[in-house]
Amino acid sequence: MPNAAPKPVIHIINGFMNENGGSEQEALHLASVLRDRSELTLWSSSSRCSRDLAHRYAIRRIGLQPGARPNGGTFVFVGAHWRHTLWPYLARAPRRLIYVFNTFHPKILSLTAAHPAMLRWPRTEYVAISEFQRRALGVECEVQPSPIDIARFSPSPDPRPDNVRPVIGRLSRDTVDKHDIDDIALYRAWAADGAEVRLQGATSFSAASGDALAAVPGVQILLEGAVPTVSFLRGLDIFYYRTGAHVETFGRVVLEAMACGLPVVCHRRGGYADWIRHGENGFLFDRTEEADQLVRTLLANADLRESTGARARATVETIYSAKAVRERADFYLRGSR
CATH class of the missing domain: 3.40.50 (Rossmann fold)
Structure with missing residues (x-):
């Protein structure tokens, strides 16, 4: 031969x-x-x-x-x-x-x-x-x-219990430009209304904002990499994402969240938006008020969270x-x- x-x-x-x-x-x-x-x-x-x-x-x-x-x-x-x-x-x-x-x-x-x-x-x-x-x-x-390794980034084998507080989360590098100052009011409001908010890679943002979120009940601020990414994402019900001065050319973490079967609510500015069909496999917003309403709609509707997350996973499997x-x-x- x-x-x-x-x-x-x-x-x-x-x-x-x-x-x-x-x-x-x-x-x-x-x-x-x-x-x-x-x-x-x-x-x-x-x-x-x-x-x-x-x-x-x-x-x-x-x-x-x-x-x-x-x-x-x-x-x-x-x-x-x-x-x-x-x-x-x-x-x-x-x-x-x-x-x-x-x-x-x-x-x-x-x-x-x-x-x-x-x-x-x-x-x-x-x-x-x-x-x-x-x-x-x-x-x-x-x-x-x-x-993205979609075998590794995949939905949790253990469904989220219905009797626990829904969790909204985001993660990124721990730099100020990865965050938008207007999100502070959203995090505080969502936590006050009964949700849990987990922000991994937000310590610098918290410090720059005068620790406006440091002692807010229901808001957890974690160091970058504190929880392995897959484990962190699998512990969420909704993934939320908006950046400040930084513009995401792709936004890998958004696609990783979709791969884990999460409904994503994201600012329209970023490469990830090319893959999100608003209202079908995720949600896009332009204004803070839109973001608030979209997240609240998902918080109130577990079936919508599940169906949107399933379509998000299917999208990533195709890509x-x-x-x-x-x-x-x-x-x-x-x-x-």
Whole structure:
């Protein structure tokens, strides 16, 4: 029998600084999708690479010494770039150069769209993680939703008891710009009316708001990563999400909540909105008053919560079916040897 064709060589490059960061999770999930079909290596471009992540996922730190940098194949940069560093000049040029664009920052476009001629690198191919982002960027690119493990993110096997307080929750990185100041009044009102509100990754927001939520009965503020994401989501009845200055290019956590069979109530501004059909598999709002009414409607109707959550799960199963995931992975595997 003839020898099997060699697998494509792929290098995924990210800072890998924060285990709970969307960019890091995106890189790790992409690696899980590509690993069985390629010769794959994970590289950290940052001196602040998480030691725990490096140990668990065999992530190598890029350096100037021999063997400490990607060589040939396909370079896939996820939330990192190659400008203003020396190692690219010592590495064998890639066959393909892919930038997974998870930001709106125009400076990143200028940094990645061109590179010094002496590198002799191929043109940059862009991957946007939502149509929302592609429209905002205005560049030619592949559009692929950020990968999610829907076997792991799945509805709880134990139904929520009917005789407990309904739980509204959200989670994100623990930065102020991930939160909207107008949500404080909503959290207080929902808790006063008998719901439980759980906010994971909200300590900085609470402090910046003068601890306006710190002593409110029924409101629980948790550190980022205090409860594993799947466990946290499975403990909710409703997932609520709005950001402040930060604009979500994709909003992985919203799709993770949908995968766990939760009804989501989200601000319309964000990449996740491309996948939410208002009133069917989730709810979108523009104004604070709309958000309040939507959440209260769900609190009062357990059947609506269940049916919306079931349709949310079905939507995510379609996005991340084995066939869809494999077809999206094919993009990275082309011409990478």
